[in-house]
Amino acid sequence: MSLSPFHLAIPVYDLAAARRFYGEVFGLEEGRSSTQWVDFNFYGHQLVIHEHPRTASQESAHTNPVDGHDVPVPHFGVVLEWSEWEALAERLESLGTRFVIEPHIRFKGQVGEQATMFLLDPCGNALEFKAFKDIDQLFAK
Structure with missing residues (x-):
């Protein structure tokens, strides 16, 4: 099965903690970044964590x-x-x-x-x- 990579941008309210988590826990390779976002190679797909205030679904998931x-x-x-x-x-x-x-x-x-x-x-x-x-x-x- 050959698939095109997807791009997913998600909100994180603690950029440093999320960066450590995706980089260290999963061992994902980091791509481009700024002071407000970081790209990761998420198993061949592009995952971007963006600094953003806490969302309702992060507070209490349905x-x-x-x-x-x-x-x-x-x-x-x-x-x-x-x-x-x-x-x-x-x-x-x-x-x-x-x-x-x-x-x-x-x-x-x-x-x-x-x-x-x-x-x-x-x-x-x-x-x-x-x-x-x-x-x-x-x-x-």
Whole structure:
């Protein structure tokens, strides 16, 4: 599967903390930056953190039920290869990451079975990382 990179700009109310989080916790390569924003290579996509006052969703995330868990909305993330997801889950666990939803298998034994985990950045932005053993299940009903 060949995809074009996406560009996502998100608000952060503590630029320094968010910069450390994305750079150190995920080991993302930093691109261009200024005193108010920083570009990161987010698994081949362009993620930009922009300094911005705290938003309502950063204060208290809304959730929707999905397969027995309360999924924070809004959220963003990336679909990784299965082995990459396992390595990231292990890395995050070794760093003592507090998960919103612990790494687990969602829709086990069903169409769309996937590995998933949710966490918050230091500014309350929710991230989801997922993987499929069969990537053809990504949009399966």
